[in-house]
Amino acid sequence: DTAVSQTPKYLVTQMGNDKSIKCEQNLGHDTMYWYKQDSKKFLKIMFSYNNKELIINETVPNRFSPKSPDKAHLNLHINSLELGDSAVYFCASSQDEKLGIETQYFGPGTRLLVL
Amino acid sequence: AQSVTQLGSHVSVSEGALVLLRCNYSSSVPPYLFWYVQYPNQGLQLLLKYTSAATLVKGINGFEAEFKKSETSFHLTKPSAHMSDAAEYFCAVRRRGSARQLTFGSGTQLTVLP
Numbered sequence: 001d002t003a004v005s006q007t008p009k010y011l012v013t014q015m016g017n018d019k020s021i022k023c024e025q026n027l028g029h030d031t032m033y034w035y036k037q038d039s040k041k042f043l044k045i046m047f048s049y050n051n052k053e054l055i056i057n058e059t060v061p062n063r064f065s066p067k068s069p070d071k072a073h074l075n076l077h078i079n080s081l082e083l084g085d086s087a088v089y090f091c092a093s094s095q096d097e098k099l100g101i102e103t104q105y106f107g108p109g110t111r112l113l114v115l
Numbered sequence: 116a117q118s119v120t121q122l123g124s125h126v127s128v129s130e131g132a133l134v135l136l137r138c139n140y141s142s143s144v145p146p147y148l149f150w151y152v153q154y155p156n157q158g159l160q161l162l163l164k165y166t167s168a169a170t171l172v173k174g175i176n177g178f179e180a181e182f183k184k185s186e187t188s189f190h191l192t193k194p195s196a197h198m199s200d201a202a203e204y205f206c207a208v209r210r211r212g213s214a215r216q217l218t219f220g221s222g223t224q225l226t227v228l229p
Binding site for chain 2 (some may be wrong): 004029033040041043044045048055056084090092094097101103105106107108109113
């Protein structure tokens, strides 16, 4: 009954490859996010989707493309992987905020290592 | 733009001692403030959040934080540390308004000594 799940948990790949990370939430939330945590544990927002529409798109390379087939899923596709893409990627979700400031719930993370 | 600074990337306390993790924010108007905890190889879990009204916020696992506008601070405290509190702690800020973007501090690694 995991609230926010990500697959895979670990991803080791070669430079130049294309890979995807999947995220699913079963909380009925309407907004989902992708964060990147670097080797120094600094966390930075990458993308956010609200009801399948992009509402935040921070200055990440266009090699990164979020795809949301429905509001329970927000996948992250990465083209032409580079060494600097090695990081932990976290998916998160939150509820509509008509009644107050909602908590963001995080997935367990995907540890990406580019060789 | 808002930002958050966590003083001390590493804090060590003895089991049973007071835990104090510092967080200062920079924002033109008082923002929303959050503390998250990250255990090894896990995602982030919300400890507590300040959104309005009460300036002393109680969270899970015995943690609490006090919003002090005059000091632009939101320090996290726990009266008595437990071994299970050892983790990475992140302070985060969010601007009031429609955007839901969280801006995180650089994190503080808490070590609890027996």
